[in-house]
Amino acid sequence: MATLYAVGVGPGDPELLTRKAERVLRQADVVLAPASNPGEASVALETIREFLDEGRQEIIIHQFPMTSDRSRLLPAWQEAAALIAEKVLAGRDVAFVTIGDPLLYSTFIYLLRIFRESYPQMAVEIIPGISSINTAAAVACVPLAEADERIAIIPATAGLEKVIEALASYDTVVLLKVKPLFGEILEVLRQMGRQGSTVFVERVGSSRQKVLTGLAEMAAHSPDYLSLMIIKRAEVHT
Numbered sequence: 001m002a003t004l005y006a007v008g009v010g011p012g013d014p015e016l017l018t019r020k021a022e023r024v025l026r027q028a029d030v031v032l033a034p035a036s037n038p039g040e041a042s043v044a045l046e047t048i049r050e051f052l053d054e055g056r057q058e059i060i061i062h063q064f065p066m067t068s069d070r071s072r073l074l075p076a077w078q079e080a081a082a083l084i085a086e087k088v089l090a091g092r093d094v095a096f097v098t099i100g101d102p103l104l105y106s107t108f109i110y111l112l113r114i115f116r117e118s119y120p121q122m123a124v125e126i127i128p129g130i131s132s133i134n135t136a137a138a139v140a141c142v143p144l145a146e147a148d149e150r151i152a153i154i155p156a157t158a159g160l161e162k163v164i165e166a167l168a169s170y171d172t173v174v175l176l177k178v179k180p181l182f183g184e185i186l187e188v189l190r191q192m193g194r195q196g197s198t199v200f201v202e203r204v205g206s207s208r209q210k211v212l213t214g215l216a217e218m219a220a221h222s223p224d225y226l227s228l229m230i231i232k233r234a235e236v237h238t
Helices: 018-026 043-051 068-088 109-117 133-141 159-168 179-191 215-219
Strands: 002-008 029-034 058-063 094-098 123-127 152-154 172-176 198-204 210-213 226-234
Touching: 002 068, 018 094, 018 123, 029 043, 029 068, 043 094, 058 068, 068 094, 068 109, 068 215, 094 210, 109 123, 109 226, 133 172, 133 198, 133 226, 152 179, 159 172, 159 179, 159 198, 159 226, 179 215, 179 226, 198 215, 210 215
Parallel strands: 002 094, 002 123, 029 058, 029 094, 152 172
Antiparallel strands: 172 226, 198 210, 198 226
16 A cells, blocks of 8 residues: 655754665655745755655655745645645655654644545554754753753744743753744843853754854854754753
């Protein structure tokens, strides 16, 4: 039976793909990769390109608008789901690739809901991937949690109130999507005395990787969309 594989390809380093992910990608008939804007490169596709046979496999880049407007997102999700279902139900294995993990803040989560509702007969298998969170902690050499410590993962776009609440309640806070509120977040960290307990990591696992410690050098930097911060209660040592 033909299958849709949701493949987590990690944060951008091809060496961080699992062996299973590589095998599935090499065997798939169709590889579909998301991109935010027309003509924009797909980070997921660039990560896995060395494993593909573009002479045999069909490679599709599908646009998913970078917006929170569901009136624009829903048609994109439905169009992608219909395209994938058409190919799988015609007997072709499809690999939908996503950076990080398919079930952690991934576009695939929305597609999965559509598949369950509209194409329940279609076989779906999810191949987990290494998240940017784990990779950022590794390159910065910062433990995420130990013993009975608690950790929170929050998209900063949830708002400063949620960020402050998490910082007050958890031993480790990982902030994703920090770019839109970067200046405000830095001010909150100053006010809370977290100057020595914060690490900023950008484009982890790629040639553009950047690791910053200290709020002064963070303030002098203009963050990329693919950035996160790890904030501990105690001072971190990198």
